Amino acid sequence: MSEVPLLVVRPVRIEDLGQLNALAHLTATGLTTLPRDESLMEKRVKQAVRTFSQMEDDSAQHELFLFVMEEKPSGQIVGTCGIVPKVGGFKPFYAYRLGTDVHESETLKLRYEHKVLHLLREHDGPTEIGSLFLRSEYRGGGTGRVLSLCRFLFMANHPSLFESEVIAELRGVIDDDGVSPFWEALGHHFFGIDFPNADMLSLYNKEFIEKLMPRHPIYVTLLPKEAQASIGEVHRLTAPARRLLEGEGLRWYDLVDIFEAGPILQCKREEIRAVRESRVDVIAAIDDHPDGMGPYRKCIATTVGKSFLAAGGLLYLREDGLVLEKSLAAALEVQPGESVRYVDLRAEA
Ligand SMILES: NC(=[NH2+])NCCC[C@H](N)C(=O)O
Numbered sequence: 574m575s576e577v578p579l580l581v582v583r584p585v586r587i588e589d590l591g592q593l594n595a596l597a598h599l600t601a602t603g604l605t606t607l608p609r610d611e612s613l614m615e616k617r618v619k620q621a622v623r624t625f626s627q628m629e630d631d632s633a634q635h636e637l638f639l640f641v642m643e644e645k646p647s648g649q650i651v652g653t654c655g656i657v658p659k660v661g662g663f664k665p666f667y668a669y670r671l672g673t674d675v676h677e678s679e680t681l682k683l684r685y686e687h688k689v690l691h692l693l694r695e696h697d698g699p700t701e702i703g704s705l706f707l708r709s710e711y712r713g714g715g716t717g718r719v720l721s722l723c724r725f726l727f728m729a730n731h732p733s734l735f736e737s738e739v740i741a742e743l744r745g746v747i748d749d750d751g752v753s754p755f756w757e758a759l760g761h762h763f764f765g766i767d768f769p770n771a772d773m774l775s776l777y778n779k780e781f782i783e784k785l786m787p788r789h790p791i792y793v794t795l796l797p798k799e800a801q802a803s804i805g806e807v808h809r810l811t812a813p814a815r816r817l818l819e820g821e822g823l824r825w826y827d828l829v830d831i832f833e834a835g836p837i838l839q840c841k842r843e844e845i846r847a848v849r850e851s852r853v854d855v856i857a858a859i860d861d862h863p864d865g866m867g868p869y870r871k872c873i874a875t876t877v878g879k880s881f882l883a884a885g886g887l888l889y890l891r892e893d894g895l896v897l898e899k900s901l902a903a904a905l906e907v908q909p910g911e912s913v914r915y916v917d918l919r920a921e922a
Pocket residue numbers: 665666667668742771772773775776779830831832833
């Protein structure tokens with residue numbers, strides 16, 4: 574069989590640690606699911622390995638599903654993505670809710686609508702799709718979409734493991750030196766440290782947030798213009814992720830990050846396009862010269878009962894089921910008679 578490189582998403586393993594640490598060094602400041610800190614990375618990977626091994630156990634606390642994208646046959650890890658089945662719990666999940674307060678005076682005939690940030694502490698939180706990272710050489714051509722969409726196929730396979738609401742916290746406006754206008758205007762006065770430090774510390778322990786965050790709502794008009802303008806806006810490198818998630822049905826309503834005011838997108842799990850439109854069908858044949866309608870470019874994943882594997886690839890539709898090319902079937906480790914879950918990749922040509 575020809576060895577065409579293929580990219581497959583699979584659950585993280587403890588042996589991936591070294592490669593994940595190397596990957597984290599390619600990010601500017603690290604990501605929640607890919608911290609630039611070896612001990613924290615190890616903790617995350619162990620949490621994820623445990624979570625995958627306890628999927629069948631309803632009483633277990635499922636902390637983190639972390640996936641890696643592996644290039645076959647080289648074994649190189651080129652990207653990661655993750656899902657936190659539930660945020661909040663023992664430690665609350667913090668966010669600012671942007672509300673409107675109306676102030677009106679009959680005497681002066683004045684009416685003001687003030688934007689106000691209210692601190693939210695959520696113990697019974699939603700499912701969060703975590704940060705996604707893909708090596709720059711692999712970006713484009715739909716690979717990032719596979720990494721993002723496979724999380725929704727995984728959720729569709731295991732709905733009972735996830736909350737009915739799904740959120741994504743997107744990176745807010747920060748410049749190349751790690752300076753966030755919102756943090757400078759607000760957090761910095763209360764925490765006394767710079768944004769990258771506070772961001773990193775919050776991954777370990779959120780006690781300081783509880784103790785040091787301003788206790789009162791914040792009137793947005795009192796913040797400098799640049800900080801006001803950054804509320805709900807994303808970092809320029811996060812703009813493609815925002816478009817992708819909005820295309821899947823996630824929307825920004827009124828929640829933002831408490832440190833840098835990046836938007837928190839929300840959607841009901843069942844209303845996410847890739848969850849709603851994904852289908853499970855049986856594999857009729859594995860053939861390099863398939864008949865049937867197609868090919869169709871899909872994000873394809875194994876279904877329940879098999880270890881989770883996902884890839885982007887071509888599918889052909891026949892009356893008796895799907896036809897997959899050999900390399901794709903080999904990557905997904907599937908045989909005729911088994912089923913796969915798939916959804917349109919929606920990648921631009
Ligand atoms: N950019 C940040 N690190 N913000 C602080 C953490 C906020 C996050 N929503 C949490 O509760 O964990």
